[in-house]
Amino acid sequence: MNHLVLLDNEAVQALADPAHPKHPHVISHVQVIASRKRRAVPITVAIPTAVRVEAGWNRNSPVWAFLNRLRIADVPLDTSYANTAASIRGRTNVSIADAHIGGVIQAASADRITVITSDPADMRRVAMDKDITVVTI
Amino acid sequence: MVMGTVDAVERISQLLGSDMEPTSNTSMRIPTALRDAAALAVRELGAAPSTTALTSAALRAALEAVIMQAILDDHYERHPAAKPDLGDLAIAAAELDGHPLAAEPERIRHAAAEISALHPAADPEAVLLWAEARAFRAP
Numbered sequence: 570m571n572h573l574v575l576l577d578n579e580a581v582q583a584l585a586d587p588a589h590p591k592h593p594h595v596i597s598h599v600q601v602i603a604s605r606k607r608r609a610v611p612i613t614v615a616i617p618t619a620v621r622v623e624a625g626w627n628r629n630s631p632v633w634a635f636l637n638r639l640r641i642a643d644v645p646l647d648t649s650y651a652n653t654a655a656s657i658r659g660r661t662n663v664s665i666a667d668a669h670i671g672g673v674i675q676a677a678s679a680d681r682i683t684v685i686t687s688d689p690a691d692m693r694r695v696a697m698d699k700d701i702t703v704v705t706i
Numbered sequence: 707m708v709m710g711t712v713d714a715v716e717r718i719s720q721l722l723g724s725d726m727e728p729t730s731n732t733s734m735r736i737p738t739a740l741r742d743a744a745a746l747a748v749r750e751l752g753a754a755p756s757t758t759a760l761t762s763a764a765l766r767a768a769l770e771a772v773i774m775q776a777i778l779d780d781h782y783e784r785h786p787a788a789k790p791d792l793g794d795l796a797i798a799a800a801e802l803d804g805h806p807l808a809a810e811p812e813r814i815r816h817a818a819a820e821i822s823a824l825h826p827a828a829d830p831e832a833v834l835l836w837a838e839a840r841a842f843r844a845p
Contacts, residue, residue, distance in 0.1 A: 574802065587785040596781070597790040597798035601830060603778055604795075606771035609764070638719055638777045640770045683802050702804035 572612040573679035574602060575670055576641070579687035580706060581616065581624040585636050591687075591706045598685055598704065599639065613679075615642040619654070619669035644673050661694045671695025712780060715773045722769060726762075793818035796833035807837050816840075 576584070576595075583591035584599065605612045616626075621643065626633050646654065646669055653672035658665065667688070674682055674696045683702040684692045692703050709717070744760050747753035754760035782789040790798070793815040800808035807814055817837035821828045 572802075587781075587788050593788055593790060593794065594798075596778075596788050597794040598802060599774075600778055600790055601795055601798045601802060603771060603774040604829070606767065606774060609767060609771075611767075635777070635781060638715060638773065640719075640722075640774050681803070683804070702802065704801040 570611070570680040571678070572605075572610070572681045572683065573677050574598070574612065574614045575673060575682065575684045576614065576616050576620065577670060577684065577686040577688065577692070578620055578624045578666060580685040581620065581626055581636070583706060584639075585624075585626070585633065594706050595685060613642060614639070615644050615673070617644045617646065617650075617666065617669040617673050619646050620666040623664070623666040644669075646672075650676065657695050657697075661691075663691050663695055667691050667695055671697070674699050674701060711776055715776050715780075718769060718773050722766065722773075791818070792822050792828065792830065792833060796830040796837070799830040800834055805834060807834060807841065810837075810841075813837055813841060 579591070580595050583589045583595040586592060599614070602612055602614055621628075626636060628637055644650070650669060650672040653675050654665070654668035657663065657671040657675075658668035661668070661671075663671070670684065670692065671694075674684070677699075681702065682696075682699070683704060684696075685704045685706060686692045687706055689703045689705045692701065741757070744753075744757045748755075748757050748760055754763060796814045796818050797808065797811045799805070800814060814833060814837050817840055818828075818833045820840075821833050821836045825832070
């Protein structure tokens with residue numbers, strides 16, 4: 570079973586900053602993912618690039634070295650995702666970053682999709698009829 | 707040249723992120739049974755386009771897992787308060803999987819405390835199983 574885990578802006582901020590009050594919570598998720606990867610469980614952590622922009626995560630900046638090394642994959646806002654995200658944003662009026670998350674959810678072929686977020690309601694809205702697991706931080 | 711852990715992780719990350727088109731012949735000895743099992747999985751189950759692709763994907767996944775854990779271990783060394791305990795991990799595992807007990811973190815923490823007293827090396831999934839069993843027995 571392929572498992573895709575997506576991060577929203579708040580999850581990125583929490584993961585990046587050890588002083589962030591939600592850091593221990595998000596790092597626990599990353600540790601579980603790392604342990605599953607070691608057991609060859611197919612699980613991937615990804616970040617839609619619009620979320621990365623919103624979070625200010627520049628992969629060329631040493632400030633983000635910890636996250637850069639954690640093998641969190643980018644999902645670029647390409648033509649296809651941009652079309653889906655535009656349509657989600659038109660319907661729901663969520664942020665561009667959240668609409669991109671919605672686009673990734675809609676297109677994902679993973680058997681299970683989990684979103685780690687501080688805004689569960691918006692994640693459910695952008696997921697529409699797609700079955701997702703929402704982790705609220 | 708002796709490389710530190712962080713430098714090695716950095717270099718491995720760079721290599722994993724670099725162009726994978728150039729290939730090399732390598733004389734790696736692997737168990738014959740494993741080679742035959744891989745060939746069968748490719749031919750009969752469509753596990754990958756080729757045994758080479760299957761081997762490369764497995765190796766990549768293993769390397770990614772190793773560096774991810776090395777980075778986390780380094781992070782825990784620098785920030786000990788960030789290191790999750792078994793209860794934290796079991797709650798996180800439940801949340802990631804949408805497990806019904808995710809809504810009852812205290813029950814999970816209690817199960818983690820119980821199971822780690824008997825099995826210090828227990829993993830989060832074992833804790834969830836134990837918590838589930840305890841929940842089933844509870845009136």
